[in-house]
């Protein structure tokens with residue numbers, strides 16, 4: 001059994017100096033389960049792991065250990081701050097042709113202006129990690145990299161120890177029989193404050209009718225208490241199995257795991273093109289195929305839902321028009337049918353005229369009116385006044401980038417924060433002039449379902 005490489009790990013807080021170097025080395029292995037690799041890191045890197053799979057299932061990432069963390073405590077300039085620090089690190093990257101680009105993975109809080117004491121206290125306004133051990137599964141290939149950032153002149157020995165550790169993790173992932181089906185027994189479910197939520201929706205519709213805003217997304221939280229600490233890997237396993245159409249993510253920090261299965265891409269940059277998605281407007285799935293079709297038709301023709309959706313299309317398309325050439329946006333939304341819910345969906349794509357920093361795209365897009373509202377600043381103020389909670393990383397951008405400026409961020413909805421034997425689940429909905437509080441309340445239950453099921457909770461309806 002190898003041990004944790006503490007002297008290498010200590011370097012994770014180094015600030016970039018003229019001596020700093022960023023080493024990476026990749027090996028290709030045979031097929032290896034991503035969650036087995038994640039779990040192989042449990043004893044030595046229990047709270048320093050992440051997991052990501054895109055909705056197309058063409059990319060899976062696992063990170064174990066922190067070669068470096070980037071965080072930001074400030075309210076302003078957090079996107080460019082992370083971007084600049086990452087660029088500095090990449091400028092001292094030493095890699096060979098065969099090596100995969102190191103990944104920076106993490107996310108941003110929803111709104112730094114509206115933080116309060118809460119379950120999110122250990123999450124700063126931005127939190128990103130360069131993993132010590134990085135797994136990337138793409139195009140049928142499984143690539144494991146070591147990343148090491150150091151100021152030491154003589155780093156060969158440290159690197160050799162990381163190689164031993166890597167081999168140990170790969171071996172464990174290959175042979176260990178991990179139990180992914182560990183069930184999490186729930187002791188209680190606390191809706192916190194239903195009345196508060198219903199009143200908030202009522203107040204927001206009034207404000208909208210009075211012309212204060214066009215739309216604002218109001219969310220709520222439910223809290224689960226478990227008999228034991230929740231098993232992180234079994235939750236990730238369950239959510240990935242059940243939510244085939246969504247992005248899957250898990251990010252550990254301190255004693256917490258933030259995880260979810262979101263259908264909503266914020267931005268992807270790939271080969272000089274940018275992709276986003278407008279996902280807003282919802283209805284439940286039908287019990288039969290015929291009822292499902294009928295509900296889908298109803299959603300496509302529903303004025304309130306079309307209005308919720310159109311604000312998102314308006315905002316995302318105007319950002320794309322300013323960043324891209326050849327912007328393509330279908331005229332009318334389609335249906336996105338996922339396991340528990342149907343949404344109105346409009347894909348957006350454009351060609352980038354020049355290299356665009358993915359963080360500046362994230363900054364321009366976040367929050368879209370699918371999570372914030374219209375106008376954005378007024379909606380954020382309304383959310384701060386009416387919701388009465390800290391969204392933390394819920395509804396914020398979560399994803400990855402690499403040294404070549406590629407990357408993808410999704411919107412962290414259908415998500416939950418697990419803290420040992422507690423879980424906090426978040427769901428919200430777009431409120432417009434003729435929204436109805438009870439109907440919105442029901443819609444949040446449909447949105448809680450994926451995460452509630454993954455946590456072993458009972459489903460409402």
Ligand SMILES: C=C(O[C@H]1C=CC=C(C(=O)O)[C@@H]1O)C(=O)O
Pocket residue numbers: 217219264279280281282308343369370371395413414426427428429430447
């Ligand atoms: C804010 C959430 O969903 C957004 C995304 C899709 C549909 C939405 C809606 O119909 O209200 C919301 O705008 C959430 O799931 O917590």
Ligand SMILES: [Mg+2]
Pocket residue numbers: 280281282308429430443
């Ligand atoms: Mg809605």
